[in-house]
Amino acid sequence: MTVHDMKHADSDSARLEAVGGRLSRVDGPAKITGAAHYAVEQQLEGLTHAVLVGATIAAGKVTAIDSRAAQTAPGVLAVLTPDTIMELNGASDWLGNPPTQATYSPLVREVTFSGQHIAAVVAETFEQAVAAAALVKVWYDETPAIVDLSDRRAGDGIPIDAMTKEWGDAEAAFAEAPVRICTAYNTPREFQAAMEPHGLIARWQGDELTIWEPSQWLDGMARTYAEWFGVPFENVRLVSPYIGGGFGSKALALAHSAVAAAAAKMLNRPVKLVLNRPQNFTSYGGRAATRQTVAIGADREGRIQSIVHRGVNETAVDGMWVEPLGSVTSIMYATPNFSSKQNVVRVNTVVPGAKRAPGENPSAFGIECAIDELAHELGIDPLEMRLINYAEQDPHAKKPWSTRQLREAFAAGAEAFGWAKRSPAPRSMRDGHQLIGWGVAAGTYPVRRAYGEAVVKILADGSVEVESSSIDMGQGTYTILAQTAAETLGVPVEQVSVKLGDSHFARAGVTGGSRLAGVMTGAVHKAAGQALDELIGLALSDPASPFHGLQANTLHVRDGRIASPRGEGPELSIAAFMRAVGRDHIEARGDTVPANFTPEQRYNNYTTIATAIPHTEGDYSRHSWCAHFVEVHVDEDFGTVRVSRVVSALDSGRLYNPKLAESQWKGGIIMGIGQALLEEGIVDRRHGRIVNGNLADYMLPTNADIPDIRTISVGIPDPHSSALGGKGVGELGIVGVAPAIANAVFHATGKRVRDLPITLEKLI
Amino acid sequence: MRDFSYLRADNIEAARNAAALPGAMLLAGGTTLVDLAKCGVAEPATVIDISHIEGLAAIDVGADRAIIGALAKMSHVADHAGVKSLFPAVSEALWQAASAQLRNMATIGGNLMQRTRCPYFRDPQNFPACNKRAPGSGCSAIGGVTRGHAVLGTSEACIATYPGDLAIALVAFDAEVDLGGRKLKVEDFFLAPGATAEREHDIHPGEVITAIEIPGSAAARRSTYIKVRDRQSYEFAAASAAVGLELEGDGRTIRDIRVALGGVATRPWRARAVEDALKGKTLAEDTVRKASELAMQGAVDHGANHYKIALGPRVIARAILKLGATA
Ligand SMILES: Cc1cc2nc3c(=O)[nH]c(=O)nc-3n(C[C@H](O)[C@H](O)[C@H](O)COP(=O)(O)OP(=O)(O)OC[C@H]3O[C@@H](n4cnc5c(N)ncnc54)[C@H](O)[C@@H]3O)c2cc1C
Numbered sequence A: 001m002t003v004h005d006m007k008h009a010d011s012d013s014a015r016l017e018a019v020g021g022r023l024s025r026v027d028g029p030a031k032i033t034g035a036a037h038y039a040v041e042q043q044l045e046g047l048t049h050a051v052l053v054g055a056t057i058a059a060g061k062v063t064a065i066d067s068r069a070a071q072t073a074p075g076v077l078a079v080l081t082p083d084t085i086m087e088l089n090g091a092s093d094w095l096g097n098p099p100t101q102a103t104y105s106p107l108v109r110e111v112t113f114s115g116q117h118i119a120a121v122v123a124e125t126f127e128q129a130v131a132a133a134a135l136v137k138v139w140y141d142e143t144p145a146i147v148d149l150s151d152r153r154a155g156d157g158i159p160i161d162a163m164t165k166e167w168g169d170a171e172a173a174f175a176e177a178p179v180r181i182c183t184a185y186n187t188p189r190e191f192q193a194a195m196e197p198h199g200l201i202a203r204w205q206g207d208e209l210t211i212w213e214p215s216q217w218l219d220g221m222a223r224t225y226a227e228w229f230g231v232p233f234e235n236v237r238l239v240s241p242y243i244g245g246g247f248g249s250k251a252l253a254l255a256h257s258a259v260a261a262a263a264a265k266m267l268n269r270p271v272k273l274v275l276n277r278p279q280n281f282t283s284y285g286g287r288a289a290t291r292q293t294v295a296i297g298a299d300r301e302g303r304i305q306s307i308v309h310r311g312v313n314e315t316a317v318d319g320m321w322v323e324p325l326g327s328v329t330s331i332m333y334a335t336p337n338f339s340s341k342q343n344v345v346r347v348n349t350v351v352p353g354a355k356r357a358p359g360e361n362p363s364a365f366g367i368e369c370a371i372d373e374l375a376h377e378l379g380i381d382p383l384e385m386r387l388i389n390y391a392e393q394d395p396h397a398k399k400p401w402s403t404r405q406l407r408e409a410f411a412a413g414a415e416a417f418g419w420a421k422r423s424p425a426p427r428s429m430r431d432g433h434q435l436i437g438w439g440v441a442a443g444t445y446p447v448r449r450a451y452g453e454a455v456v457k458i459l460a461d462g463s464v465e466v467e468s469s470s471i472d473m474g475q476g477t478y479t480i481l482a483q484t485a486a487e488t489l490g491v492p493v494e495q496v497s498v499k500l501g502d503s504h505f506a507r508a509g510v511t512g513g514s515r516l517a518g519v520m521t522g523a524v525h526k527a528a529g530q531a532l533d534e535l536i537g538l539a540l541s542d543p544a545s546p547f548h549g550l551q552a553n554t555l556h557v558r559d560g561r562i563a564s565p566r567g568e569g570p571e572l573s574i575a576a577f578m579r580a581v582g583r584d585h586i587e588a589r590g591d592t593v594p595a596n597f598t599p600e601q602r603y604n605n606y607t608t609i610a611t612a613i614p615h616t617e618g619d620y621s622r623h624s625w626c627a628h629f630v631e632v633h634v635d636e637d638f639g640t641v642r643v644s645r646v647v648s649a650l651d652s653g654r655l656y657n658p659k660l661a662e663s664q665w666k667g668g669i670i671m672g673i674g675q676a677l678l679e680e681g682i683v684d685r686r687h688g689r690i691v692n693g694n695l696a697d698y699m700l701p702t703n704a705d706i707p708d709i710r711t712i713s714v715g716i717p718d719p720h721s722s723a724l725g726g727k728g729v730g731e732l733g734i735v736g737v738a739p740a741i742a743n744a745v746f747h748a749t750g751k752r753v754r755d756l757p758i759t760l761e762k763l764i
Numbered sequence B: 001m002r003d004f005s006y007l008r009a010d011n012i013e014a015a016r017n018a019a020a021l022p023g024a025m026l027l028a029g030g031t032t033l034v035d036l037a038k039c040g041v042a043e044p045a046t047v048i049d050i051s052h053i054e055g056l057a058a059i060d061v062g063a064d065r066a067i068i069g070a071l072a073k074m075s076h077v078a079d080h081a082g083v084k085s086l087f088p089a090v091s092e093a094l095w096q097a098a099s100a101q102l103r104n105m106a107t108i109g110g111n112l113m114q115r116t117r118c119p120y121f122r123d124p125q126n127f128p129a130c131n132k133r134a135p136g137s138g139c140s141a142i143g144g145v146t147r148g149h150a151v152l153g154t155s156e157a158c159i160a161t162y163p164g165d166l167a168i169a170l171v172a173f174d175a176e177v178d179l180g181g182r183k184l185k186v187e188d189f190f191l192a193p194g195a196t197a198e199r200e201h202d203i204h205p206g207e208v209i210t211a212i213e214i215p216g217s218a219a220a221r222r223s224t225y226i227k228v229r230d231r232q233s234y235e236f237a238a239a240s241a242a243v244g245l246e247l248e249g250d251g252r253t254i255r256d257i258r259v260a261l262g263g264v265a266t267r268p269w270r271a272r273a274v275e276d277a278l279k280g281k282t283l284a285e286d287t288v289r290k291a292s293e294l295a296m297q298g299a300v301d302h303g304a305n306h307y308k309i310a311l312g313p314r315v316i317a318r319a320i321l322k323l324g325a326t327a
């Protein structure tokens, strides 16, 4: 959507433009100066404002809604209720499964969670809509709610057979093992809490719908809107130039999105709807609360004989979310016997969703704490324990790793941290009232792959444009795609502009699962290569070309200038060449989609995740890896935990831009510190309602909570994982942080806290 | 938020007159008022902006007393050299409060008038029952989420914690609040909930805080404020203590001591039992820890806030011992 002026970008390396250079974020200056306009900041003629009314009960039926006072309030254009909102079609899910119901209403009569949308008021101004929404009166017939996993009426839940992973005879081997531990770990409901709230502007022009909305998946969301309103996919345009944080929450069109688009259609006016902060805690799901038990049997030398793992996560009464709790458990350590099973329990909540490293994150909390407990039991150094049980191949898929630099990560992290100086006994290191603890934990995230496409244009002035409907939510897409195009074409990076965040550009799948960089650098590399081939072909064949008749079968482009490999003949800039041959642009659309894909398969590739390529496909198992070393200070009187040092060594394969990769890793580590020590959605058990749904009471770490963080890249190019050799970056950093902190807290205090977050009352 | 009229007061008389009107509320920095209006808790009919009144932001510090104007910003008072050297606990209480942005906006008068952070109080739409908001409607917190609620000074009507930091230090050093026509001890200005949870301050319609006055003392000069919380910054206290200490010439015997607690009580809580137990005693860790326990006499918990009973005395003891160590 937006063209950035690269000249403002700060530079700290000689070959910034190359893939692997430390080019600063090209969108940074626009964001810092306020020039970057976010989706809901669009100024539209005749814009109206919608405000939602949420359920104040967690379960039951709406028996009556009195909207008369709201309807006659100043500025009010419409009050939408389940009775008055237009009927929408059911839409298929993100896997591409067809809708289970023919029709859909985003406003409900049957309430299944507190805060669920019941009505909406549309008015000329935002303030009028807020005032009128407060006048809508709702009567309920309340029924008992199941509040959370600890609710006895919730039962054992529903077994998810697809999550079962077993080999050997785990239970028998555990029973026979000379050393055994069996412990339970809980993680609470957590929220993505992005700075930018969810919201959108919807505008209809005839049968054409334009949506300005922060989105991690333009094509997937456009498909949902198209299906809801029964219009062709091409009629929906989603615009999402910048995203102020998503962390997994902004990949789907949600109920509030449907309300805004329906209101815009009914009123034939553009409608803006932005969730207020409390609504951001109830209108879409955060990370599901989880419970795990991990039983490990080992011999006296510390070699694991068996792992028995059971997990449960909460899901909604009317929606299914599975947080795969055995994902790290089943691959981190070599074991001859293994069993992992998982249930989900329905509770009265909005359906949980993806939050940074769904599955791997809580899974690592269980296994990486348990291995520490086993090490302590055996009197073995926790780092040594991990090396004794190092998995030389994928223990579950029984395939070699594509690359696994985890041993290197342990070594580099331990060296930089000074792990060898650790005094093994808990409570043996202190500074005045502060107990000091050192902890380690590993993390991993699978390499998710997909097919992508991109358009690369060489323009008359020699500049280059890259277009894709993928997005940049701060991770650096604008920047690395510019670097990829610049390197492939041989032009300076300042001459490349990248346009993203418009569903009318070349299609793109979801930005999630840390897969965008690998997919899109591959697609841009391919499209830019095609554009280069066309440029060179033209230069050799066009009679007007200064290179015509030269006895060369190829040409080089460097620094934006074309020349023959051996230097004979002319050398001229791309702009001069384009003038000479009279072309105003060269355009190439490149994709990595298999040639035999039908148009339907292509459509599904971008609008569902059904065609994602398994990370264990073919001969290899592909993952990124990391090891976190953490120091904590725990006040012996107050129980307060402060992280004082973090050293993390990470294997994300080849880094397209180390500076941006480090930022993402650090962001993940910071989020992990919050998860370990602060974050928890606190539910009033009588009302089934989150009581800390705001940014003062839902605790996220501040700068004062974050120490110096050192990251070390130990990755090597992994040709099996992506075209340019990178593996996932964005989610890896958070995986393993919480267990490293919990292990450090144990080392400091001698106390195991197995329930996150580790708040002060658990330690005094 | 409903519509309201806005009135800008250019002098204190105008402010007083306007403040006497029904439904009128003063606006200083706005960090509490605007927040509560957005939550639907404050619904002023008229907002009287006092932030432009001249002469109310002065900070005047001498050895015998400090006079701080009601419109002085929290950040200015925290950074004031005189406050830092003669009333360190006051400066420390302020810079550990809220966030830098809030401290730059918020005033001392507004700070004294901030409301509880009880989540039920702040969410009228979902929790209609709250005696503080709607007298006689009941208390939603009792039986609910109470991790942050008070263990001291509670009643059957309300268990909400007084959340502020500054007032803890003010109460420790016998500060007074100047309401123009009358002056009273800050300790008396804050009311325990009893059966009238809706009355938090001894202030009448038409009264405006003009200043606070803190008497100087040796104990105030050697004072500190310790605030304990899960997050290092931008969080209200799980427990806090303002302590001042004066030793005899021997450097070991306690001549004067002031102790007040925050984060654990329904109002700023002076712990006189601790003071009385320590006056005349020799400063020693055991004695201090034991005496600090007395602060919790009469404490009642509601489950999740039980930890405050153990935590409060530890914060007091840490503060006393820290001051003792800097002899
Ligand atoms: C997210 C958040 C975190 C916070 N954290 C802390 C913390 O850790 N510690 C802490 O101590 N505080 C904290 N605060 C509270 C903050 O200190 C107060 O909001 C601030 O001091 C209020 O001052 P103000 O000038 O903005 O008051 P306003 O919002 O303008 O007014 C507040 C109230 O006082 C009344 N009022 C204002 N001036 C006068 C006067 N001169 N005479 C009579 N009545 C008057 C107003 O009518 C209103 O009712 C926090 C606040 C927020 C929003």
Ligand code: SF4
Pocket (backbone or CB within 6 Å): B116, B118, B119, B120, B121, B129, B130, B131, B132, B133, B138, B139, B140, B141, B142, B157, B158, B159, B160, B197
């Ligand atoms: S504790 Fe006090 S403020 Fe909180 S709900 Fe009860 S009465 Fe209201």
